[in-house]
Amino acid sequence: MNRILPAALAAVLLTLPLSFAHADTAPREPYGIALEGFAYPYPVHLLPVVNDGEQLSMAYMDVAPQQPNGRTVVLLHGRNFPSSYWAPVIKMLSEAGFRVVVPDQIGFGKSSKPQGELHFDNLARNTISLLDHLKIDKAEIVAHSLGGMLGVRIARAYPDRLAHLVLTAPIGLEDYRLYVPPTPTEKMIETEDKLTADGYRKQLQTNYAIKLPAEAITPFIDARFNIKGSPDYPRWLRAFVSSGQMIYREPVAHEIPLIATPTLFIMGADDHNAPGRPLAPEALRAKMGQNAELAKALAAKMPNARAEVIPDTGHLVFLEAPEKYRELVLSFLGR
DSSP states (O other): OTTSOHHHHHHHHHTSOGGGGSOTTSOOOOOOTTOTTSOOSSOOEEEEEEETTEEEEEEEEEEOOSSOOSOEEEEEOOTTSOGGGGHHHHHHHHHTTOEEEEEOOTTSTTSOOOSSOOOHHHHHHHHHHHHHHTTOSOEEEEEETHHHHHHHHHHHHOGGGEEEEEEESOSOSSOGGGTSOOOOHHHHHHHHHHOOHHHHHHHHHHHHOOOSOHHHHHHHHHHHHGGGGSTTHHHHHHHHHHHHHHHHHSOOTTTGGGOOSOEEEEEETTOOOOTTGGGSOHHHHTTSOOHHHHHHHHHHHSTTEEEEEETTOOSOHHHHSHHHHHHHHHHHHTO
16 A cells, blocks of 8 residues: 555545445445446446347446547456446546547446346457447457456457457456366355355455555445345346356457457556455465466467566556556557
């Protein structure tokens, strides 16, 4: 924490909903499972999409800069975070002249929670459909965590639609099936349903090595646990578990070396997040989550990539080291 400028941290906290003042044990006012009642920093629009025959709505923010540079950045969120957490990065990019498009993927945030399973190919098609709807031929993609896996799939399937790819603390740099045995969906639902708000806070702090004050993490707790009062909560829970199965069943690590798009990995040195690690045999757990080293090794195999590792930083790189993140991203996109 002593590395984060007070002004920068204050700016981050100001972008988060006022619900961060709530204690984890306080009574929770229910949100809807599309995060009705949870504030986003910019107006939210909806795009109709069809996935596997199901009519759904994809939520997104579309932020225009005051002095456009003619380029667009698409921000791809992680699994445990609503896209509102991109607020400081939206501001940073907008001030630099970029139009910033920030979708909630289907199954997340303010988008529909489908009855069917989630798949990266569908999420990639949805994202390209959004670009088509907004008449954006080519964009920069800046992705975080699970969004990094999606960014890889988009770069492989639609390389002509990307100018640059920034992978911010991505997961999926290894094939988790090599370590973790498969887990039935119903068992995962039972486990996730038993998780408490305090337990989830500890999980985030432990898995993500977060270097932020406790109150800055509270909006993520609220975004997950205030929906438990919704009558549609079981639908949300199944979609959330489906996203975990998607991470496990649809690895992208083997595709990353094939990406020709200019790519920048931005890694937190202390980020050892590895989905499913607690389920792996004890002898294999220590081998998982060596993310900074994995990023450097993968970048070396790619035709046009490099990895930057930020010391004393965890999984939420752009919130924990905002000035360094700004320097790296704007310099890279300016190439």
